[in-house]
Amino acid sequence: MSSDLAAQQGTDTSAAPAPAPRLTGFPRLPADRPARVVVVGAGAMGSWWAREVAASAVAELVGVADLVDGAAQRVIDQSGTPAPASVRTGTDGVDLALELGADLIVDPTVPVAHHPVTVKALHAGIPVLGEKPVTETLPEALSLVAHAELTGVPFMVSQSRRFFRQVRQLRAFVASHGPTVMTSAFFSLFVEHDGYRRSQRHPLLRDMGIHAFDTARYITDADPVAVTAVGARPDWSVYSHDATVSATFEMSDGSLFAYHGSWNARGLPTWWNGEWRIGAQRGSATWDGTGAPLLGTEDEEETARLQAAVAAESAPEPDQIAASLVEFVSALREGRTPMCEVHENVLSFAMVEAAVASVERGQRVEIDELLEQARSEAIAAEADPAARELLQSWTSVREALAAGQ
Numbered sequence: 001m002s003s004d005l006a007a008q009q010g011t012d013t014s015a016a017p018a019p020a021p022r023l024t025g026f027p028r029l030p031a032d033r034p035a036r037v038v039v040v041g042a043g044a045m046g047s048w049w050a051r052e053v054a055a056s057a058v059a060e061l062v063g064v065a066d067l068v069d070g071a072a073q074r075v076i077d078q079s080g081t082p083a084p085a086s087v088r089t090g091t092d093g094v095d096l097a098l099e100l101g102a103d104l105i106v107d108p109t110v111p112v113a114h115h116p117v118t119v120k121a122l123h124a125g126i127p128v129l130g131e132k133p134v135t136e137t138l139p140e141a142l143s144l145v146a147h148a149e150l151t152g153v154p155f156m157v158s159q160s161r162r163f164f165r166q167v168r169q170l171r172a173f174v175a176s177h178g179p180t181v182m183t184s185a186f187f188s189l190f191v192e193h194d195g196y197r198r199s200q201r202h203p204l205l206r207d208m209g210i211h212a213f214d215t216a217r218y219i220t221d222a223d224p225v226a227v228t229a230v231g232a233r234p235d236w237s238v239y240s241h242d243a244t245v246s247a248t249f250e251m252s253d254g255s256l257f258a259y260h261g262s263w264n265a266r267g268l269p270t271w272w273n274g275e276w277r278i279g280a281q282r283g284s285a286t287w288d289g290t291g292a293p294l295l296g297t298e299d300e301e302e303t304a305r306l307q308a309a310v311a312a313e314s315a316p317e318p319d320q321i322a323a324s325l326v327e328f329v330s331a332l333r334e335g336r337t338p339m340c341e342v343h344e345n346v347l348s349f350a351m352v353e354a355a356v357a358s359v360e361r362g363q364r365v366e367i368d369e370l371l372e373q374a375r376s377e378a379i380a381a382e383a384d385p386a387a388r389e390l391l392q393s394w395t396s397v398r399e400a401l402a403a404g405q
């Protein structure tokens, strides 16, 4: 987390591990004015992003783009921006950003558009704060890693759940009481979504899994190695494919992360964050997904001290996408790599795709095998010769991702 973000949040993050910031070499954004932002994609998330940009102390909304006639203007009208008439609209977000001299684009387009929009922006020298998932497919995600390396232009994927105070507190707890041995996230909420999710393959993993998987990596500070997953489709489900899934990940520190999720069970809903239990060497924690986490050790005094420290953190702070925006702008101002930069993010998306592959194959799937298969597909599909050469030059995907962080 940046010092700016910690200062805005008024919290002590000293307990969390803080590696030296990695500098990017990309020209720094001036800190004496708000960042000029174009939002690309004026749907549900684009509306939320426009409101957050308009309300942010570190950014201003200068443009909104969408392919659909009238959509961009509707998003501007509901954004609360102080001078809506001065916010420009367009159909191509990158062209609009270049025309307006924007400092960055926020990209809440549909996942299939993430790759083309981001490649164009990076080659135009415009930093990108993209929505999750990084792309529609894993080969596309690796292609974007290559384009980010080639251009040296910052690209962060917004994983909004990371920016809850409680998630940061759980990470700090694990840093001082870990390593973990078993972490579980249980998500159960009866939802009958309309639209594409009804016919999508593995809609729960693709829509919700990514949030829990990225959160688990962040809390435990461990990366996925392999997964075994199974899905269920009860006959009352409105979804064509499994919206109930159980997945167990083997993590790089030898621990297990178990995810159980369902859109099919009525009653006793969890919050959207799910319910968590984290078991570690020197203590355990539970979180109901909304209130303060409960922290426990075998020492009563220490437990009371930890719980008091959590309760003391009550000042309002930006969270979710508002905090994500602060993190990206702070990183651009400080010339450092932001949290959730694409190299760091790809493994969260790989967890989704590996769980999907495990459900489909009915067997355990190794993340590295999936990453290397995706690299072959990315090389075959890559239109840019320099990006293709870069993908071919990696010793392994895992090493390339680690080297870029």
Ligand SMILES: NC(=O)c1ccc[n+]([C@@H]2O[C@H](COP(=O)([O-])OP(=O)(O)OC[C@H]3O[C@@H](n4cnc5c(N)ncnc54)[C@H](O)[C@@H]3O)[C@@H](O)[C@H]2O)c1
Residues within 6 Å of the ligand: 040, 041, 042, 043, 044, 045, 046, 065, 066, 067, 068, 071, 091, 092, 093, 108, 109, 110, 111, 113, 117, 131, 132, 133, 159, 160
């Ligand atoms: N962080 C979260 O909690 C969260 C929640 C919901 C959705 N999301 C993510 O946000 C993204 C958008 O989701 P949504 O629900 O807003 O979808 P949506 O369908 O409501 O909106 C997407 C918009 O993008 C536009 N678009 C598509 N291609 C474009 C292009 N090339 N240029 C400009 N506009 C383009 C579409 O016309 C549409 O208006 C997805 O990646 C989704 O996973 C994140």
